Amino acid sequence: MAITITHDQATSTGGDDYLSWWEGEFVTGDHPDNTGGFYPGMFSGSQYAMSSGVAGHTAGFIASAPAGETLDYTFMDSPAHTLYGDLEKLEFGDQIGGGTSTPYSFNSGPELTVDGLDLSSGAVANNQIHEIVYGLMQGDATELENFLNTEDLTVNGSSGDDVINGYAGDDTLTGNGGDDTFLFDLYGNAGTIGDDTIEDYEIGDDVVDISAFDSYSDTVVGSDLEIEVFDASSNSQGTVTLVGIDDVNDVTIAA
């Protein structure tokens, strides 16, 4: 299954991409006792979730195994303090409820869902699931971003105003209505944005933000507009194709 990122609801991120913004919202502070929890078990379950541990910060994340599988924690068994098992979905949002008699969920629903991760690991030190989730536990999405850089993603906006971004692969982005900003940048270890496609660019409403790059060129290919972005040395760092747009003057570009 391919990885799909869904903006479940429009979220005010101040122009940041969602995960960068979430990194600032998720604050654990000096709360080493806040280690999150599993549902339904003590050290194993279909879900693992963690909330911010500082007053005024209520952001959190919920990690889920695929149906019938579990996420597990070694605790004191070797390799100690290691998360492993199966990871299918990560949800990000505000104010987590449940976790005792009912599954974890966000009180107002998730803000961003990353589904189809399809990761599986035995109880091995520093395995990929552990690295991704351990990073999130510290408010650091870099390991997740580095994994997303290895895949071609489907990214779907909400009906509201979203900041929508892909990663280093060839991603398909859809705004789904609202005044959307399609934000292109290099995340984690990315050296390219890949060859991305915006399926539903809305003239007058949406923005293509390529301000992270030093220059760009544009060309019409068939009935689509292709924008190529470059670094300071004029090395290509990838392309963005706007389906059904045949005039660059119709596009609001933040460069």
Ligand SMILES: [Ca+2]
């Ligand atoms: Ca939208």
Ligand SMILES: [Ca+2]
């Ligand atoms: Ca839109």
Ligand SMILES: [Ca+2]
């Ligand atoms: Ca991409």
